Every structure is written in C-alpha cells, then in structure tokens.
Amino acid sequence: MAYQLSAENEARVKEIVTHYPESMSAILPAMHIVMAESGWVSVDACDYVAELLGVPKIRVYEALTFYTYFPQKPVGKYHIQFCQNIACTLREGENLIQQLKDKHGIKEDEITHNGLFCLHRVECLGACGNAPVMQVNDDYYEDLTPEKLDELIEGWKKSAGNGNA
Ligand code: FES
Known part of the structure; x- marks a missing residue:
C-alpha cells in the first residue's frame, strides 16, 4: 500500500515548503x-x-541513505545507536555493545521480541569528548559505564512494564 502521511502532517509539509526558495530544501x-x-x-x-515536494526521488533516497538518523526499517521503542568509532572504541564501547547483546539479549540489527529495543552501530556521534556514547531515539547518553548502561536498560524495561527482552 502506498505511503501516506496523516492529513495534518501532510499539511505541515506543504506549509514548510513555503519557507524555502526551493522545495528540495x-x-x-x-x-x-x-x-x-x-x-x-x-x-x-x-x-x-x-x-x-515535486522533487526527483533520487534526492530523497540520497538523504535517506546519507543520514543514519533515519532508519530504513522498523525499529524498537528504544532505538539504540551505539558509536563504534575510535574514541568510543578506545573507551570500552565495544564491551558495552557486547554487554547489550550478552546480558540484555539486544542483538544488532534486530528488534527484541517485546518490541522494546533494537541496536545499530553508527559512526561518530560527534560527542567524542564524552565517549563512549550512544544515541537512543533523540537523546544522547554519554560517559557510559557498564553500570550506567544496565541502569538505563533496566529502567526502560521497567517503564514499559516488561522485565524481559
Ligand atoms: S567516536 Fe564516538 S562520539 Fe565520536
């Protein structure tokens, strides 16, 4: 079935276009x-x-594939994007990714059975001074430690009323 925004959001897009000299923007x-x-x-x-917008499809595909911010598949309620770049790796980021997998059952590129989590590796999130860093939905979590990571994951499980991934 063809994609369609809600009428309200379609109207928002049409209004936003009026702010730019070219609809491509x-x-x-x-x-x-x-x-x-x-x-x-x-x-x-x-x-x-x-x-x-009246623009070539390729222009929209280019934006989609350039920015990891836009997932190209459905994601969990908590979309974890873990930085795998140098500063985060040097500060134990890889161990924290492994912790998500081993301890919390959150596998890369998959949504957990309860629909709560999914995990993707991304390149530098631009917060290297506070490595290791992950982005969950629109928020950054910096200076992560194994304890901090456990606390966050358990908190999200609790707030969703589900202790199991
Ligand atoms: S290397 Fe991880 S935020 Fe830059």
Missing part, C-alpha cells in the same frame, strides 16, 4: 515529519515525499 524537514509519525522511513515514504 524541505526534504529533511519532511523526512523528520515522516519519522515522527511512522518511526522509520520506507522507500514508499521517500516516493511520497518526492511527489509531495
């Missing part, structure tokens, strides 16, 4: 609206945005 704001409504950005959604 509204691609990212439009994709943010798709993300907020759907939680991820499908190829169908890209085609829809391209048509809505």
Whole structure:
C-alpha cells in the first residue's frame, strides 16, 4: 500500500515548503515529519515525499541513505545507536555493545521480541569528548559505564512494564 502521511502532517509539509526558495530544501524537514509519525522511513515514504515536494526521488533516497538518523526499517521503542568509532572504541564501547547483546539479549540489527529495543552501530556521534556514547531515539547518553548502561536498560524495561527482552 502506498505511503501516506496523516492529513495534518501532510499539511505541515506543504506549509514548510513555503519557507524555502526551493522545495528540495524541505526534504529533511519532511523526512523528520515522516519519522515522527511512522518511526522509520520506507522507500514508499521517500516516493511520497518526492511527489509531495515535486522533487526527483533520487534526492530523497540520497538523504535517506546519507543520514543514519533515519532508519530504513522498523525499529524498537528504544532505538539504540551505539558509536563504534575510535574514541568510543578506545573507551570500552565495544564491551558495552557486547554487554547489550550478552546480558540484555539486544542483538544488532534486530528488534527484541517485546518490541522494546533494537541496536545499530553508527559512526561518530560527534560527542567524542564524552565517549563512549550512544544515541537512543533523540537523546544522547554519554560517559557510559557498564553500570550506567544496565541502569538505563533496566529502567526502560521497567517503564514499559516488561522485565524481559
Ligand atoms: S567516536 Fe564516538 S562520539 Fe565520536
């Protein structure tokens, strides 16, 4: 089925386009609206945005594939993007990724059975001074330690009312 934003959000995109001299400039704001409504950005959604803005589809695909911020598949309620770049790796980031997998059953590129978590490796999140760093949805978690990571994961499980991943 073809992708379609809600009427309200489609109107928001049409309004946002009026802020720019060229509709191409509204691609990212439009994709943010798709993300907020759907939680991820499908190829169908890209085609829809391209048509809505009157821009070539390739321009929207380029944005989708350049920014890891836009997941191309459905994600868990807590979308964990763990930095795998040099500063985070030097400060035990790899061990923390392993901890997510071994202790919490959160596997890379998969959504946990309860739909709560998914884990993706990403390149530098631009917060190297506070490595190791992960982004969960729109928030950064910095200076992570094994204890801090456990506390965060357990807190999210509790707030979702589910102790198991
Ligand atoms: S290396 Fe991890 S935030 Fe830059």
